[in-house]
Amino acid sequence: EGRFPGVIDLFGGTGGLLEFRASLLASRGFISLALAYFHYDDLPPKLEETDLEYFEEAADFLLRHPKVLGPGVGVVSVCKGAEIGLSMAVHLKQVTATVLIxxxxxxLGVPQVYRGQIYEPMPxxxxxxxxxRLGLVEFGGIYEETRIVNNQYIFPIEKAQGHFLFIVGEEDKNINSKVYAKEATEQLKRNGKNNWTVLSYPGAGHLIEPPYSPxxxxxxxxxxxxxxxxxxxVIPHxxxxxxxxxxxxxxxxKHLDVTSQL
Incomplete structure (x- = not known):
């Protein structure tokens, strides 16, 4: 019965359709859309570009559902998905609460396109x-030189009207997410915003997933x-x-279910 907060669930560079987090959110009182965006059915096998209009269509689709509360939707996102989630929050008025893991x-990697405008990736x-020593690859440092001298590639996060929850694993070896979350919140501060929360976890890695996953x-x-x-x-993660x-x-x-605050 009734209507429920709507959430779009985005994973990262693995591609395909991953539904376990969306299913768990649905079991907790959300209407959740697990959204594949490459390497699935008729979608491209790999990303050549990210078309933000595809994600805008998904937000509109969710908001049209008669059981979605509205007026906005949330995004839960990780890694490459979090890049897209942040861009959605900046460009789409439909997105009012964004979780960035x-x-x-x-x-990252390939350009984003939105309404004819092309946004290039960070070199x-x-x-x-x-x-x-075991031969495992760590990508965490590959942007450290170029990022410092290429501020024009940073998202204008201050344009977002919604709220952010940054979740950071301080032992993430794939993305330097602690530094990037700090930069993003400082950018918001400089623009007079206080629409964010940061949860930073010592000892946690990149793949912070629902609990009891190994x-x-x-x-x-x-x-x-x-x-x-x-x-x-293992234990802090x-x-x-x-x-x-x-x-x-x-x-x-808090940011999607206004009826719970009445």
């Missing part, structure tokens, strides 16, 4: 790629690398997943 504050220095320290990513080091230590999952739901309810 270990994401950048700029475009990177592949020579800064690093390897563990720590995935390393795995392959199709089309990118056969052995990516995600980072993280598990604790981060428990805490973050509760906070994600509280955040979404």
């Amino acid at each position: 270990n994401g950048p504050n700029f475009i 990177h220095s592949i020579q800064l790629l690093s390897f563990t 720590l995935c320290c390393a795995s392959g990513t199709p089309g990118v690398c056969s052995a990516v080091h995600w980072g993280g230590e 598990a604790a981060a997943q428990e805490h973050a999952w509760i906070e994600i739901q509280k955040f979404l309810r």
Whole structure:
């Protein structure tokens, strides 16, 4: 019965359709859309560009559903998905609450396109790629040189009208998410905004997922690398997943379910 907060769920560079987090959100009183955007059915097998109008269509589709509360929707996103989630928050008025799990504050890899405008990705220095003694690849440093001198690639996050929850694993070896979240919130501060919360977890790695999932320290990513080091230590990572999952739901309810605050 009734209407429920609507949420779009975005994963990262693995592609395909991953539904476990959306299913868990649905079991907690949200209407959730697990949204694939490449490597699935008739979608491109790999990303050549990211067309933001596709995600705008998804937000409008969700808001048209008779059981979605509105007037806005939330986004829960990780890694490449968090790049897209941040861009959605900046460009789409439909997005009013955005959860960004270990994401950048700029475009990764391929351009974004929105209504004829092309937004280029941040250049990177592949020579800064690093390897563990086990041969696992760490991408965390490849943007550190170019990012400092290329501010024009940073998202204008201050244009977003909604709220942000940044979730950071401080032992993330894939994205320097602690630094990027700090830059994003400082940018918001400089523009007189206070529409964010940061949860930063020492010992947690890149893949902060719903609780009781085991720590995935390393795995392959199709089309990118056969052995990516995600980072993280078992006990603090598990604790981060428990805490973050509760906070994600509280955040979404606070900023999407206005009826609960009456």
